[in-house]
Structures are given as C-alpha cells and as structure tokens.
Amino acid sequence: MFEQIINVDRMEQAVALFGNFDENIRSIEKEYGVSIINRGSDLKITGDPEPVGKAVRAITTLLSMINKGEALTEQNIRYVLSSVVEGSEQKVANLASDCICITSKGRPIRPKTLGQKKYVEAIEDNTIVLGVGPAGTGKTYLAVAMAVNAFRAQEVNRIILTRPAVEAGEKLGFLPGDLQSKVDPYLRPLYDALFDMLGSESYHKYVERGNIEVAPLAYMRGRTLDDSFIILDEAQNTTPEQMKMFLTRLGFQSKIVVTGDITQIDLDGRRSGLVEAMKVLKNIDDIAVCTFNAKDVVRHKLVQDIIKAYEKHEEGRRSK
Numbered sequence: 001m002f003e004q005i006i007n008v009d010r011m012e013q014a015v016a017l018f019g020n021f022d023e024n025i026r027s028i029e030k031e032y033g034v035s036i037i038n039r040g041s042d043l044k045i046t047g048d049p050e051p052v053g054k055a056v057r058a059i060t061t062l063l064s065m066i067n068k069g070e071a072l073t074e075q076n077i078r079y080v081l082s083s084v085v086e087g088s089e090q091k092v093a094n095l096a097s098d099c100i101c102i103t104s105k106g107r108p109i110r111p112k113t114l115g116q117k118k119y120v121e122a123i124e125d126n127t128i129v130l131g132v133g134p135a136g137t138g139k140t141y142l143a144v145a146m147a148v149n150a151f152r153a154q155e156v157n158r159i160i161l162t163r164p165a166v167e168a169g170e171k172l173g174f175l176p177g178d179l180q181s182k183v184d185p186y187l188r189p190l191y192d193a194l195f196d197m198l199g200s201e202s203y204h205k206y207v208e209r210g211n212i213e214v215a216p217l218a219y220m221r222g223r224t225l226d227d228s229f230i231i232l233d234e235a236q237n238t239t240p241e242q243m244k245m246f247l248t249r250l251g252f253q254s255k256i257v258v259t260g261d262i263t264q265i266d267l268d269g270r271r272s273g274l275v276e277a278m279k280v281l282k283n284i285d286d287i288a289v290c291t292f293n294a295k296d297v298v299r300h301k302l303v304q305d306i307i308k309a310y311e312k313h314e315e316g317r318r319s320k
Helices: 011-018 020-032 049-067 074-086 089-097 114-125 139-152 179-198 200-209 240-247 273-280 301-319
Strands: 002-007 035-039 042-047 128-132 158-163 212-216 228-232 255-260 287-291
Touching (some): 002 049, 011 020, 020 035, 020 049, 020 074, 049 089, 074 089, 089 114, 114 287, 128 273, 139 158, 139 179, 139 228, 158 179, 179 200, 179 212, 200 212, 240 255, 240 273
Parallel strands (some): 128 255, 128 287, 158 212, 158 228, 228 255
Antiparallel strands (some): 002 042, 035 042
C-alpha cells in the first residue's frame, strides 16, 4: 500500500476542500479508489501508487483554486478530476486568475473550463467569433460578459443582443401586448444575463440612453452597426440568408459573437445559417470558430450525461 502526505496550511482551506459532510473528499476517493484521512494539518492519501499520484494532483489543484478565491462546486471538482486524467490540471488551476468582469452583486465571472478560456481568448483576439456547442457550456453568458467588459472599458459604445424569433418545436400563437411584449419571451435569456451583470436599474438606464439594444434579428436588416459589441444568440435557427444579412451589418470598431447549438435546430428541414457559416468562414483571418463539447458543460452533471447520451444515439443512427 502506497502513502503520501499533503500539508494543508490553514483550517479554512481544509473546510473548503472537504465540503459539506466531506462530500468533496468522498468524490476524490470514489474517482481514484484511494483512502483520504485528515490528521491535524495533514492529509494522508493511501492506495495504489498511480491512483494516489492522481489524487495528490487533484487535491493540489483544488487547494490552488481555493487560495485564488474560487469556491469549489460539484462542477469544477468534476472538471478537475477529469483534467488530471488528461494531465491538464495546472491549466485548470490557472483559470481562477482569469476574471472577465464583476456582476452587479460583486461576483467575478471567470471561464470555468479550458474550452471556455479558449472562447474568451478568441473573442479578445478576433472581430467575429462563432461559438458552437451544446446547452450549458456558457456560450451566451460569457459573450454577454465580454460585451459588458468591453462597454465598461469604453472599447465600444453599444451592446446589441439579438436572436431569431423561432419557436422551439411548439407554436406559441398570437402573444398579447405591444411589439416589445411579443418579442420578450424569445429574448429572455439575453435579458437574464444582462440583469445579472449590470443590475436592473443600470440596465434600464442604458436602454433608455440607447447604449443597450435587445431586438429580434429582423430588426438588423439595412443597418450598419459601428462601435458596437453585437451578439447573435440561437444562431442555429437562422437561415443562410439571415446569417449573411447579419454578418454584413458589421461596422467599424465593432465585434460580433455568434452562438448556437447545431443539435437543436428548429427550422423544419431548412438549412441552418450557422452550419453553413462554419464551413464558409473557417479559413478567413480575424474570424474564429470555437466548438464546445460535453466537458464544457457547467450545469448539473445530468446535463452532461444527457448530451453524451444523445451524441451516442446520433452516432448509432449514422452508423446504421
């Protein structure tokens, strides 16, 4: 039986590492098949040499994240455990240093996976970015965070958020109210992200001034969008014609981020503008295509499992 000791400097580190009812330590023990015992300021890890080595690397990474002010959650613990297998845990530990912006409640927004970090860097370095991946990977939320950061830094004068008004497989009928009331249900995810980062009062102030615009995609036709950070959400539900129309709205000193999930297309058999754009634009300078996978999901573990199950099902159908 192999044994290794890790010294934990402060009691609050140990409390954060162990979690409620020692659930974090139990997760590490279950993942690697080791035993972890707390002896004063020391953690004793015992088991076979290779699993003990992996557990030590995972615990060291988690302690580094705690020291940088990162709260441990089921998601980031799960991500650290999988990154140890790939040998990328040090890169994951460094994610805690990458703050994009601060929410209205003082919470820092950071990329939580290496895929998200690559996405954020692509937005910084390119004028147009296509973020494509499954639900829960933070495509829209991080894009809005980058937009707010650019706006606060006065790099742009406006934030423009848009998405196509397409029902997700169900007919909603005629919605009551004025035009804004009719389109609000389609744009709710964008409102939620902006409210979180700016607060309701600041959001409404910027809307009145014209610094923030949330509108359906049809409103983009015929415009030239200068000095703006523009986000097109749910882009898998655009037609190729709509996508071309949107991308050609780009003006000077502006950025465009296009997000979508090509496994959730609601176009009744018509071609998706996002799928076509990924092929047409892939070799153009200053345009980046970032793809996410199930490992980048930052929601409940079941969301990750559901995505993997559907991917496996689709692969089975294609192989028949």
